[in-house]
Amino acid sequence: MEAGDRFPSLVVAMKNLSSEKTLTHCRSGVVNGSHATDGRRPIRLADLPDHVILHILSFLSITDAIKFSTVSRKFRFAWSFISNLDFDQRVFPDPDNSRLYADFVDRTLILFAAASLGGFRLWFDYEQRYSSHVDSWVLFAVRKNVEALHLRLSGYRRSYGTHVGDPYHFPLALLCHGRLRVLNLCYCSFDSKPLLHFPHLKSVFLDDVKINDEAVPNLVSGCPLLEELSLDYCYTIQHLKIVSGRLKKLELMHYQRPNSSVEIFAPNLLTLSCLHYVADKYEFRDLGSLVHAIVYFMDTQELLPRWRIVLGSVKHAKTIHLLNWWNTDLAEARNKDMIMLWNTHCLGLKTGNTKMEMFGIADFLRIAPNVITLILDIINTEAVNWKDGSERAFGKRCLEEELRGRLRHLKTVIVRSFVGSENELELLKYLLTHGVVLEKMSLLSAKPRCQFASEELLADTLKALQSFGQSFPNVEISLS
Amino acid sequence: MSESTEKKMVRLRSSDGEVFEVEESVAKVAKTLQDMLEEDCADAVIPITCVRAPILTKVIDYCKDQVMISSSSSTTNNPNERTEQERKAWGQKFMEGVDSSTLCELLVASNFLNIEGLLNLGVDKMVSMIQGKYPQEIRDMFNVVNDFTPEEEEEIRNQNAWAFERDPYYKKRSSSK
Numbered sequence: 286m287e288a289g290d291r292f293p294s295l296v297v298a299m300k301n302l303s304s305e306k307t308l309t310h311c312r313s314g315v316v317n318g319s320h321a322t323d324g325r326r327p328i329r330l331a332d333l334p335d336h337v338i339l340h341i342l343s344f345l346s347i348t349d350a351i352k353f354s355t356v357s358r359k360f361r362f363a364w365s366f367i368s369n370l371d372f373d374q375r376v377f378p379d380p381d382n383s384r385l386y387a388d389f390v391d392r393t394l395i396l397f398a399a400a401s402l403g404g405f406r407l408w409f410d411y412e413q414r415y416s417s418h419v420d421s422w423v424l425f426a427v428r429k430n431v432e433a434l435h436l437r438l439s440g441y442r443r444s445y446g447t448h449v450g451d452p453y454h455f456p457l458a459l460l461c462h463g464r465l466r467v468l469n470l471c472y473c474s475f476d477s478k479p480l481l482h483f484p485h486l487k488s489v490f491l492d493d494v495k496i497n498d499e500a501v502p503n504l505v506s507g508c509p510l511l512e513e514l515s516l517d518y519c520y521t522i523q524h525l526k527i528v529s530g531r532l533k534k535l536e537l538m539h540y541q542r543p544n545s546s547v548e549i550f551a552p553n554l555l556t557l558s559c560l561h562y563v564a565d566k567y568e569f570r571d572l573g574s575l576v577h578a579i580v581y582f583m584d585t586q587e588l589l590p591r592w593r594i595v596l597g598s599v600k601h602a603k604t605i606h607l608l609n610w611w612n613t614d615l616a617e618a619r620n621k622d623m624i625m626l627w628n629t630h631c632l633g634l635k636t637g638n639t640k641m642e643m644f645g646i647a648d649f650l651r652i653a654p655n656v657i658t659l660i661l662d663i664i665n666t667e668a669v670n671w672k673d674g675s676e677r678a679f680g681k682r683c684l685e686e687e688l689r690g691r692l693r694h695l696k697t698v699i700v701r702s703f704v705g706s707e708n709e710l711e712l713l714k715y716l717l718t719h720g721v722v723l724e725k726m727s728l729l730s731a732k733p734r735c736q737f738a739s740e741e742l743l744a745d746t747l748k749a750l751q752s753f754g755q756s757f758p759n760v761e762i763s764l765s
Numbered sequence: 766m767s768e769s770t771e772k773k774m775v776r777l778r779s780s781d782g783e784v785f786e787v788e789e790s791v792a793k794v795a796k797t798l799q800d801m802l803e804e805d806c807a808d809a810v811i812p813i814t815c816v817r818a819p820i821l822t823k824v825i826d827y828c829k830d831q832v833m834i835s836s837s838s839s840t841t842n843n844p845n846e847r848t849e850q851e852r853k854a855w856g857q858k859f860m861e862g863v864d865s866s867t868l869c870e871l872l873v874a875s876n877f878l879n880i881e882g883l884l885n886l887g888v889d890k891m892v893s894m895i896q897g898k899y900p901q902e903i904r905d906m907f908n909v910v911n912d913f914t915p916e917e918e919e920e921i922r923n924q925n926a927w928a929f930e931r932d933p934y935y936k937k938r939s940s941s942k
Contacts, residue, residue, distance in 0.1 A: 328815075328870045330907040337876050337888070344892045355900045355921050358912045376897070392924075729850070765854070 411438035433467035488513035537562035569598035606633035705746035783818040794828035796879035
């Protein structure tokens with residue numbers, strides 16, 4: 286088919302879409318729901334106003350949106366007016382054929398008719414020979430004044446670090462001309478140039494992006510509105526330095542490199558996440574505004590001092606989330622000279638459900654005496670576990686004793702991925718007994734149900750907990 | 766009608782003539798009705814000519830729930846307040862069992878009455894129904910007549926070969942080629 290044959294129908298489709306500004310502007314007098322709705326003929330799919338159809342299509346991947354458009358003549362070019370383009374190679378009928386997929390993206394963009402783009406998302410199994418394709422797609426999106434650009438060029442079946450060839454070289458300078466607010470890059474690289482200015486950019490997410498030490502400072506200084514920055518698997522940075530008076534949210538994730546350093550100066554930062562970001566030297570200055578902190582480090586001898594430094598820098602935050610992996614050998618070292626979290630009102634713990642980890646929870650409640658809300662994210666570790674030396678190490682400790690008198694402010698307990706194991710139940714009992722001002726306990730069961738969370742066990746647990754809870758009429762216990 | 770002295774009531778008439786009496790606060794969840802009530806251009810009974818009674822019942826249920834949530838949200842410790850997760854679960858339950866034709870009616874109603882939350886619930890439901898489906902499956906689900914001529918269909922199929930490649934409805938054709 287020639288392109289000329291296609292365009293007349295496209296023009297008609299455009300006219301239809303623009304002329305039908307249905308319903309919503311009816312404001313006064315008798316309310317009239319204009320077309321096709323005299324109460325006799327049932328409403329059909331074709332009766333839906335165009336903007337509702339476009340709204341629906343904008344949540345679908347582009348392949349689904351195009352499939353929908355071939356349902357009937359009315360919807361023929363509906364997809365070409367949607368405000369979000371979501372290309373996802375994983376849901377493409379032939380996901381292994383990158384050539385076919387690239388052709389499909391090319392063709393779709395030629396037919397795309399909307400004047401501007403809210404979001405452009407691409408998930409593509411990138412290889413170097415497609416770089417000019419990706420260049421043209423990025424250019425297309427920027428010319429359509431895209432607001433959120435998401436390039437995920439990492440093959441969906443490859444794991445990190447197994448890529449062959451260079452990552453996609455992202456033309457960063459292009460963005461100076463657009464209206465981009467959100468940039469999300471995965472498996473790319475870009476040149477760092479000072480003096481580039483990105484007037485609208487608010488959020489930047491870099492995942493497996495190969496950049497040098499200058500790139501982040503240059504980017505931050507070029508984005509006067511930047512509020513959110515996330516770095517994940519950015520191994521090529523050796524010395525990270527972020528100075529920003531505007532940044533509100535910073536995520537540093539998955540990194541380990543010898544002789545590396547992190548230097549953060551962000552007086553208005555509200556949220557700091559440091560997830561398995563292992564540098565040799567940390568320097569956090571002026572984090573006075575910090576409200577939320579998430580600090581995850583594995584529990585090893587080597588990482589313990591780093592964990593202390595980072596936790597020490599964020600200890601004034603109101604909400605702190607920590608990893609409660611319990612390593613028996615480190616219990617003593619960890620509990621020595623503990624940093625007190627006096628300001629913490631909400632404590633979140635990602636934790637296993639072994640006995641050791643229950644003691645870990647008790648230890649954290651000791652260093653955070655003013656906790657009002659306790660959130661436990663349970664990962665079932667009982668199966669992979671031990672039963673060996675740890676009993677010995679904790680033989681002398683009594684969980685109930687350790688919780689007694691420590692829960693003076695605890696009002697709410699939220700347990701996510703609740704399995705209903707004996708240890709969890711025991712802990713909850715003690716929390717009920719000693720939480721003198723406890724008001725609410727909500728248990729959200731593990732979904733999808735893991736093999737340890739059988740319905741019967743959960744039902745039994747709930748029964749036990751409720752019969753026990755009857756002695757605490759002030760506490761509202763819910764399981765969902 | 767002793768209640769109406771305490772709370773102002775609004776009457777709505779569905780397209781099939783049934784009259785519903787609801788509190789003004791409930792009606793005002795619908796932006797279209799809110800505007801009308803505030804501009805005082807509502808008659809004694811507001812006719813809602815594009816919404817049938819069963820659908821209007823469902824819409825009113827939704828509005829009542831919204832009022833219930835928002836009425837106590839000013840207090841610091843609101844028992845009706847929902848977390849993101851609870852809200853999602855509630856929405857799913859509300860839309861459970863809604864079939865394709867009811868869904869279309871709900872979407873038209875919530876668009877017309879300008880109830881953003883309900884419209885979004887409907888859109889979510891619609892998205893989950895359409896996702897991953899082949900054109901013929903969607904036609905069957907929503908009783909849509911295929912109004913393409915055979916020639917047009919051939920063209921569409923050629924253009925979007927990828928979309929039909931594994932479509933069971935077209936397998937026969939392509940294998941006979």
